Amino acid sequence: MSNSLLTLNDDMMKNFYKGKKVLITGGLGFLGSNLAHQLVKFGAKVTLLDCLLKSHGGNPFNIHGIKKEVEWVKGDIRNFSLVQKLIKGKELLFNIAAQTSHTDSIVHPFLDVEINTKGQINILESAKAHNPFLKIVYCSTRAVYGVSKKKVLDEEILPNPMDIYSADKLAGENYHRIYAKVFGLDTIILRCANGYGPRAQMLQPSFGILNWFIRLALDNQEIKIFGDGKQVRDYVYVSDIAQAFLNAGKVKQGEGNIYNVGCGKGIPLIEIVKKIVQIAGSGKIVYVPWPETNKKIDVGDFTANIDKIKKEIGWRARVPLEEGLSQTIQFYKENKKYYW
Amino acid sequence: MSNSLLTLNDDMMKNFYKGKKVLITGGLGFLGSNLAHQLVKFGAKVTLLDCLLKSHGGNPFNIHGIKKEVEWVKGDIRNFSLVQKLIKGKELLFNIAAQTSHTDSIVHPFLDVEINTKGQINILESAKAHNPFLKIVYCSTRAVYGVSKKKVLDEEILPNPMDIYSADKLAGENYHRIYAKVFGLDTIILRCANGYGPRAQMLQPSFGILNWFIRLALDNQEIKIFGDGKQVRDYVYVSDIAQAFLNAGKVKQGEGNIYNVGCGKGIPLIEIVKKIVQIAGSGKIVYVPWPETNKKIDVGDFTANIDKIKKEIGWRARVPLEEGLSQTIQFYKENKKYYW
Numbered sequence: 001m002s003n004s005l006l007t008l009n010d011d012m013m014k015n016f017y018k019g020k021k022v023l024i025t026g027g028l029g030f031l032g033s034n035l036a037h038q039l040v041k042f043g044a045k046v047t048l049l050d051c052l053l054k055s056h057g058g059n060p061f062n063i064h065g066i067k068k069e070v071e072w073v074k075g076d077i078r079n080f081s082l083v084q085k086l087i088k089g090k091e092l093l094f095n096i097a098a099q100t101s102h103t104d105s106i107v108h109p110f111l112d113v114e115i116n117t118k119g120q121i122n123i124l125e126s127a128k129a130h131n132p133f134l135k136i137v138y139c140s141t142r143a144v145y146g147v148s149k150k151k152v153l154d155e156e157i158l159p160n161p162m163d164i165y166s167a168d169k170l171a172g173e174n175y176h177r178i179y180a181k182v183f184g185l186d187t188i189i190l191r192c193a194n195g196y197g198p199r200a201q202m203l204q205p206s207f208g209i210l211n212w213f214i215r216l217a218l219d220n221q222e223i224k225i226f227g228d229g230k231q232v233r234d235y236v237y238v239s240d241i242a243q244a245f246l247n248a249g250k251v252k253q254g255e256g257n258i259y260n261v262g263c264g265k266g267i268p269l270i271e272i273v274k275k276i277v278q279i280a281g282s283g284k285i286v287y288v289p290w291p292e293t294n295k296k297i298d299v300g301d302f303t304a305n306i307d308k309i310k311k312e313i314g315w316r317a318r319v320p321l322e323e324g325l326s327q328t329i330q331f332y333k334e335n336k337k338y339y340w
Numbered sequence: 341m342s343n344s345l346l347t348l349n350d351d352m353m354k355n356f357y358k359g360k361k362v363l364i365t366g367g368l369g370f371l372g373s374n375l376a377h378q379l380v381k382f383g384a385k386v387t388l389l390d391c392l393l394k395s396h397g398g399n400p401f402n403i404h405g406i407k408k409e410v411e412w413v414k415g416d417i418r419n420f421s422l423v424q425k426l427i428k429g430k431e432l433l434f435n436i437a438a439q440t441s442h443t444d445s446i447v448h449p450f451l452d453v454e455i456n457t458k459g460q461i462n463i464l465e466s467a468k469a470h471n472p473f474l475k476i477v478y479c480s481t482r483a484v485y486g487v488s489k490k491k492v493l494d495e496e497i498l499p500n501p502m503d504i505y506s507a508d509k510l511a512g513e514n515y516h517r518i519y520a521k522v523f524g525l526d527t528i529i530l531r532c533a534n535g536y537g538p539r540a541q542m543l544q545p546s547f548g549i550l551n552w553f554i555r556l557a558l559d560n561q562e563i564k565i566f567g568d569g570k571q572v573r574d575y576v577y578v579s580d581i582a583q584a585f586l587n588a589g590k591v592k593q594g595e596g597n598i599y600n601v602g603c604g605k606g607i608p609l610i611e612i613v614k615k616i617v618q619i620a621g622s623g624k625i626v627y628v629p630w631p632e633t634n635k636k637i638d639v640g641d642f643t644a645n646i647d648k649i650k651k652e653i654g655w656r657a658r659v660p661l662e663e664g665l666s667q668t669i670q671f672y673k674e675n676k677k678y679y680w
Contacts, residue, residue: 029596034352106522117457117511121449159500162521167514171457174507182446
């Protein structure tokens with residue numbers, strides 16, 4: 001891959017994405033919509049597929065400001081004929097739609113399997129049949145690593161998923177890798193660490209703990225920390241994640257390769273929560289014992305090793321935690337009514 | 341786990357399995373039916389679930405000799421209500437039913453996903469709801485390792501599945517592991533190397549190359565060897581595999597643990613084919629270049645490291661290759677009309 005990728009900037013993005021026909025599945029969700037905003041800025045022709053699945057991240061307000069510049073198709077990756085239709089003629093697919101709740105996936109595993117395994121076959125079969133040169137960037141999750149003895153995880157670590165969502169995302173990765181190897185599809189896989197930022201749903205905690213804590217702080221509620229709060233995670237701001245997807249979309253041939261996306265630095269949860277309370281100017285921290293169910297599916301400390309994506313795709317996280325938290329808190333203060 | 345497992349014999353098997361209510365999914369198939377024969381010998385009450393999926397391994401003749409001693413339900417693990425009904429009141433489940441063709445899985449991936457991912461959730465949800473103390477032995481495959489730089493593979497090697505079948509079997513493994521960790525189900529997972537022996541289907545090569553070569557030899561046909569025939573595999577006789585399942589069924593609490601099942605010795609394909617031709621007294625070996633499609637999904641040399649199953653479950657393969665091949669060839673000579 002070209003070294004020029006190491007000096008990516010807005011102009012290069014504009015040159016690459018201007019006029020490109022891009023489909024984003026899950027386009028009204030947290031990551032999908034943030035990506036859409038950036039793509040519109042770079043002049044891409046953006047189509048969003050999102051069914052606004054109940055209790056999930058899709059929110060029509062997420063495309064506030066770009067509504068007239070994008071096409072939104074209300075539908076679902078479970079609908080094979082719709083997926084086939086939408087994939088025709090596109091140049092890039094950011095494949096982000098998913099059932100994304102860890103806890104829901106063990107309570108309603110069938111929904112997870114329908115979306116996260118069969119839905120992915122719908123997409124790959126459509127590309128294979130109708131658009132074999134389509135570039136596909138698949139959104140996976142660091143949750144595929146599950147519990148590991150190691151603390152800093154590179155892409156060669158043995159996956160150990162702890163819930164159906166994580167197991168199915170791993171299956172989705174494998175499908176994308178296999179369609180690259182066997183059928184030559186141009187797929188690339190990003191394993192994202194814990195994201196936070198504007199445009200995430202704020203109605204329940206199961207889709208991203210940091211955003212949930214921001215809500216509690218803004219509502220001046222108690223923020224319950226399990227145990228001593230020293231559990232380490234790798235938190236990355238959503239615009240940085242979106243940037244990783246844009247970089248991945250520029251890679252010449254993805255070959256089904258897998259890349260960690262994280263800030264590469266583990267941060268104890270409690271440190272972040274203290275910052276949130278400080279920036280928001282409200283919220284109270286309370287320590288509680290680990291609930292049994294959470295304990296069972298908690299994946300333990302995690303920091304992403306991001307050497308591979310730095311080297312091969314020229315990406316690293318750039319937004320400092322304080323800045324990301326401030327922007328997020330500001331966004332929700334201004335737009336509370338669309339998310340609460 | 342008890343050391344007494346290390347000295348398992350027929351009497352101990354009889355003591356354990358006599359009167360036990362056992363369900364075998366895929367019970368009319370290759371491994372399922374061989375297992376059924378052994379279970380009947382040990383006095384178990386055996387129910388077989390098999391839908392005789394077209395072009396797959398199920399064959400009513402496979403239960404010739406035990407037909408009156410087993411109950412066969414013609415049905416499918418895709419049928420959730422049937423699975424729920426059958427799982428009630430059972431003590432053991434040997435979970436073997438699968439779409440098992442590598443090549444079919446990349447041509448018809450939806451069928452594979454329906455059976456090998458959703459079908460497995462049907463089973464685990466049924467056990468969780470209706471029979472949480474059911475012991476479940478899940479049949480997986482060494483194909484989950486796919487292509488690896490190592491030649492001798494233990495259970496800690498990074499899986500690298502090369503087709504949808506292998507990816508979905510890996511998902512099935514993860515489901516069984518997760519239901520053990522999260523819901524306490526008593527599951528155990530066996531990753532089987534290349535099996536051969538009586539009661540395999542003989543109509544096409546995609547379910548087991550050794551049996552297919554035996555057919556070609558018995559028909560005095562050309563046996564096409566890709567490349568130089570030095571590709572190494574770990575071949576294990578089906579009664580040995582069945583024995584591994586019986587041992588696994590006796591383990592006190594499976595905890596979703598994974599065990600390789602193989603003879604632990606890699607053998608070049610060409611050596612075996614020469615033995616087949618010699619024992620059968622017919623067949624001609626022909627060397628041909630690797631076809632493109634096969635090359636793409638071939639997993640390369642493979643030998644199973646079987647230290648873990650030896651140590652923890654007290655199992656190792658006992659039938660020498662010559663004996664296994666002789667028994668297999670004899671079986672098909674006698675029963676050709678039911679398999680050709």
